[in-house]
Amino acid sequence: MPFIYLHLHVGGARHCRVKARFIRWSPVTIYSVKKGHRIPSSFCSAVEDFLLHDLHALAAHAEEQPSSERLRQGVDQVFAIIDTIHQPWINGMELLEDAQKNKRALSTGCERIDSLLNGGLHEGHVTELAGPSSSGKTQLCLLAAANVAYQHKGGVTYVDTGNSFSPKRIAHFIGQVDQKVLRTVMNSIVCHRVYDIFTLLAMLHELEFRRKSQMCKGDGGVSLLIIDSISSLITPILGSNSPQGRALMISTGSLLKKLAHEYNIAVLVTNHTVGGNRGTIKPALGESWKTIPHTRLLFFRVCGSNTCDVSILKHPYVASGKAAKFTIHD
Template identity: 30%
Template sequence: ATTLSPDLHPLLTEYVLRLLNKKQVTTVNSFLNIESCDLAKIANLPPVAITTIKNHLEQSFWDSIYKGVSSNSRRRPAIATGITALDELLRGGLRPGHIYDLCGESCAGKTQLCLTLAANVAFAHSNRPVYFFDTRSAFSAIRIQQILERKHKDLSEQRLAQTLDNIKVEHVFNPELLVQAVEQLVKTKRAEDDPAPALLIIDSLPSLWYLYHNAESIGVPFGLLEKLICALRQFGMQHSVAVLLVNFTVQARDGAAMQNERRINSYGRYSAMGHYWESATGTRLYLMAKEEANDIGERMVQVWKSSHLRTGAEAVIRITDEGVV
């Protein structure tokens, strides 16, 4: 086990390490296994600082952490999305145990991309389901069926039914219930005939939190977000699950975002979920319509930030009757 030291992160000062040592938090694994809110009290640091340290440690010690918590002793291969350009952008597909933040404006095609991913992964991984948390009644089994039938011309009724059954949908319209549902996934011991999902999708987060906060507000309830990301991170790493979260973007106006130290992308937009969320996920993707090619459904996916992908890298995809291709 790797011992915590000042060399691992600037915020891990000698003073902070002494406080952690008093509570027997001496290794990277022990640090990552304690909830951030508890660590913040122990180390006398703000919760956002703890999250920053955790993200850095997870990125630096990915292989050893993954081996320590995965049911397998090795990393699983990337989960192909079935969308050629996107898989190339993602270096083979979605990384198991990794959390992706899919951002975009309204009508950019985020839900269409989620439905396509659900259909493709459920079809390709018949031994592992896809979990789809629908927070705004956007999930469409009819659209999933259309994608499958258009993409697989000789699809039998039995295989279609099996694939549809392989997508487990849960409708959640309350942030507290979403957190409870994900925490329950972490606590539940899985039987041999109940495999963990290959992919977990939440479409979307802001639609829940905006029930209580103005869309321009950055005061998203920190406690719930902290619990959610901790549970998602633990579930993903324990069971080699790729996690995709749908998010919105906000247009930066009059330098307000800059004054608040928000991370603005190259198109002048920032993530809608507040300061904390900017460092909570490992990879953030930005989906946008190509204005000059809207008639053929073209969209562009850009790597906004990532621990393992080149920032600014782009791929062009299209929304068709077969889903996103």
Template identity: 40%
Template sequence: MVLLREGLCPGLTVDMVKALQTEDIRTVEDLVSSDSEELAQKCSLSYKALVAVRRVLLAQHTAFPVSGADLYEELLSSTSILSTGNHSVDKLLDSGLYTGEITELAGGPGTGKTQLCVSVAMNIAHELKQNVLYIDTNGGMCASRLLQMLQAKTTNTVEQMNALQRIRVFRVFDVFSLLCCLQNLRACGLQKGSVGGGSVKAVMVDSVSAVVFCMLGGKQTEGMSLMIQVATELKMIAKDYNVAVLVTNHVTRDGNGQLKAGLGQTWSHIPRTRILLQRANRPGAPTSLRTATLTKSSRQPCYLMEEFDLCEQSAEELKSRFSGKRKLDTTA
């Protein structure tokens, strides 16, 4: 709601604003929705001047209609899809991480959330040659593991170093430091966090729950507010700078004993897409085998499941040993 004030548009003088306020016309909405002829008589204003001001304000503040086709074309031109390098996860994400959105990996300890994040960062930096900002809140980012992944992809040391330079790691261990880090990145347009001033295509936070969960519940009333601030910063980064945001979260159990993402109902609306990671507890299955279940998506049917091996076995090899994608029984 825009208040009427001097200089808001040509012709809107102090005397006109005061005259309009005597008839309780205080906002642009009040002025454009009133009868101009009747208002001019009550306020002793020039009808011609009042209509001219009204037309200018309408042009300045009216939302013009945009067709669905134009919106779709704008979406296509601004959205990029970043492959995670994991065939199974890409299938669940409908080809990969989408820029402008928040994607969440939820899972218990040892389910591979951090390893998958590191693998995604490596793939974006090496294969796609894009810059990545990795915010580590639990000390799980291991440079030696990242280098091992790169060495498995290429033996060229120059390529390895170039990929490593495209990944910028920030270590924060409380929610206030996380907020400060996100705000600083947004304030400088993400450029200071990238190599050589290049653009950043992905921001990862591993994990959000590690610094937020301890602030929720009990007598700490500010915890929910801090969580919303973190969510707002991540959404603004994703939208304003057209980057893909990937976060990790812990899990809890609902009333029926089923696993669900943590941080409560409020946080559940923040990610556009959510994947639940679990160990594949099946006779004969390797300990490194994981299941990825799509629990929230605007593009794919929910409760699709994929299996993948943390030891980076090929998708074809996994398919020959196990069943691959399967549909969960939602009635169970």
């Protein structure tokens, strides 16, 4: 069956469906290609060639040869499919409308950070918290999870790499509420334990599929995705001589950005720090990760106190260098 054959070559479900449709429309074309029957031309000898080839050249070729009626039909169908799957263009007004309607700012529950970030964590943005150990990153993550679930009634997906997700602390942040309410709020926070980058990628892909089917049904679903910490997953694969680690890092980053943008999810990741020039500290993961987050915050805890300094390293529309202080209470 040609249908099965093609499934072996594709990864994502979207492509699966596209190609399945394609096969159903022109079974004979692909079938002959698959069986190794050469199409009456020197252009293609396998399905991959057919799909990878310059389609315009192929169409022109089909036009010239009166005998290749089926090839022409096939090429037309490929064009039709390509038209339907590429992203439509959007103008500025539409983008603004989308931003105002779908991209809310989620309050973190910490007033000072909200005002620093112009309202909080923006849906559609990837926000990074960087800082040395015990500088308050996880505390802010837990606080944001509690607040988004309680105040915004949103779903929270919490990816925990350091066994530091503390449900007790979240319950404490939510405060004294009715047991039933607490139950609903706590049930909308889902925690995943992920200890390697491959599990993370698989999980993000699955999240994408779920989110897509939810969008079709008009369901709210996840509005905050927290990864605490992304750096501990990436550090073990980074820095070796092979470029694979870097590639994995960038594909994770772009997947996060895509999830954020297409499904209106606010993404919050944490990163650790390394020593920079002249005794300063800077976020880890290097230059190529720098382009991934929309917003970067640097945390620093004042020695021997509960006060933390936060400053903006990067933000789409707030001046960098702006700083605030917050305190971690019991």
